[in-house]
Amino acid sequence: MSSETDDLSTHSASVSAHEELRRRVAEVDAIYRIADTIARATTLDELLTEAIDALLTATGADRAAVLLVDEDGVMRFRAWRGLSDAYRAGAEGHSPWAPDAADPEPVLVSRLAEAGFDADLERLVRAERIEALAFVPLVHGGRLLGKFMLYHDRPHEWSEGDVLLSHTIANLLASATIRTRAQEALSASSHQLATIMRTVDEGIVVQSQTGGLVYSNDAAARFVGFSTTAAFLAASRPDVLAQFEILDEQHQPLPPEDLPGRRALRGEASEQIVCYRIRATGEERWSVVRANPVYDASGSPVLSVSVIRDITATKAAEQRLRFLARASELLNETLDYEQTLARIAEMAVPMLAGQVVIDLLDDDGSIRCVGAAHFDPEKSDYLRDLRRRYPPTAADHPVQRAIRTGEHVFLADVQAHADEMAHDAAHAAEIRTLANTSGIVVPLIARGRTLGTIQLGTIDPQPRFNDADVELAIELARRASLALDNARLYRAAQARAHAAEALEFVDDGVFLLDGDGLVRLWNPAAAQAFRVKSAKALGRPIGELIHGWEMLQGRIPVATRPTGNARRPQTVPVDVKGEERWLSISAVSFPGGTVYAFRDLTEERAVEQLKTDFVATVSHELRTPLAAIYGAALTLQRDDIRLEESQRDGLLGIVASESDRLARIVNDILWASRLDSGQMGVAIESCNAAKLARQVVEPLRSHAPDHVTLAVEAPDDLPPVAADPDKLRQVLTNLIDNGVKYSPDGGRVLVDLSHTGNCIRFRIEDQGLGVPPAEQDRIFEKFFRLDPNLTLGVGGTGLGLYICRELVDRMHGRIWVVSDGRRGSTFFVDLPVAA
């Protein structure tokens, strides 16, 4: 075409006019073509390519290009014809106008040499064999969008027509570029929006005023059980609604017109928690639905946009937490855990499971069902009965497996395991009627001890258990175990508290040492025996409390069971603060330590000792008078010796006095045994105390050694005493006899009677050996003698004062002694004045 143009200048005017017309037509055609292209083109690239073709045809240029300013403000080739890669790469970015040029004009170059390009650009253009160029700006709204370029291979005089056409096309192109760009951006953003809507977790539903669905994203479709949006949109609304029961947060039916989407159509924005219970499965889906109205130009709502957020998982977690919290509360409320476990079983159905059975493991290893609940309430009793008839003892029963391993057991298909759980075919058949689908058994374990199991089962249409359910079951078991253990510990602690309380009152000493030999229990009897208070003993090493414990320990037999032959107490001497005490002690060890129990036998041992001494003394006491009597009798019997009268009387006197002594000893023993056997009766009457005292003293005076004198002093107006005269005589006899006996160096024994208060006081005072204050109580004990080994040569049975005290007691009186232990003793007897 360019050669034709060159030829034109030499043609005739008519030809020129004709040619001119043809050009005009071509121009108009080009404009139409471009306008049409612009109208049809949907993408910018398509538009620009079409525009290049139209430009070339309309202008007769050899080559053309369109460049647009990109985001970085650089002019870049977007469409072209006949340009090399090298040229485009070199020329890109070049612009004859400043980027912010207010009204850029086309730049027309007829000859390259005259263009005034810089050397690089000129070289580049020349290399591309371009001779003439036109730069036509694309301007829209006063902003430079880019340019289109026309090129001629030869020098070209750009005509005014060329310039006009270029302008027109440029304008069209610029506005089309803007529009197409906007369209592209819009479609890109709506595409993005659709993608976002498709991928968001929130369900989005748009409803029209008639209630029909205008739009739904995939999440919303999935939420109501459709696999695609298309299927959801195609479904009829009543059909969709019929699949669900719609409930509010409190599980109460929610009328469809109260749903937020419907309320938005009435112009009300709202948010609401909605529960969709799928009728077919019973499954519940929870969501927060938030809806807003969309208004038309007149301000009335035409659409509602609902955003549905699925909170089923949160709700389920919440429900689980609430269940766990409630279960914990129940468990902690009472120590009657069996009843509580039964309630928990009931509570768990149907929220967590269709069937729950809780078994406890008894100490003897047997399994006892304490709670059972079934989705069908009528089957709960049946379940318990079945458990009784067929306890879960089959080796492969999941309950047994859980007990054995201490781990939870999950059964994805319970029915597949029915046979291994069953004892026999009939049992297996019954398991099938319970219709559990999936199952979980969790062991109840506390401090390493398996206490039982919780067994959960699902029943159609409940969904089968998943990992979250297993976790929940484990958590429930953990809490139940804790409560069970607490209750058991509490009971044990209570039992121990009772035991400890009982130990407070037993006479036997009991102390408990832990594994480290520290005292953990120390009862009052122990405190008394070792003279260490409980508060001081607790927590201390036993070695610090009992002198010589190391050695002692070796002598105490320790049994491992409380009842066993090994537990024979050992009697050992213990030094308690310098005093020897005899303890009969035994011990039992248990996992937490050793319990020692002992009885203080010091007193009993002393009595034993006294008894031994008594036998020795009595035999001595009996032997001495007997020997004297025997000796006297033999002498009297002898024919070979002639005895003087006085000698005979002396010997007979010995026989008489020694017999008397014998009689008194025997008498004491008889009195004592009568007192012991409780056969001693007292007949209290009003007696003349002075007369009675004198009657006692008289015969004693005759037996008394010469250097001991006896005297009775009594006021004349002494009132009568209330006493049993025989018993009172015995008391006075013993006391006066002792006064004489324990005055080996002689002296006076005075019996002084007086009236003090409501009593008649008998005071028997001697000047003899005295009684040390420490022993003044003990001398009234049975068999007790200050001088058991007779070192002082005074014999006795140790019964006399004992008899006195017993008799005075029975006559409602009081007896005691006053002595400094060195010189003389004074015995007092107070008896009531006779009424």
Ligand code: ADP
């Ligand atoms: P006994 O037969 O030994 O005299 P008693 O029961 O009469 O037994 O007395 C107990 C002990 O009390 C005596 O062994 C003696 O040591 C002491 N006793 C009793 N009376 C006197 C006394 N008057 N003076 C000193 N000691 C006495």
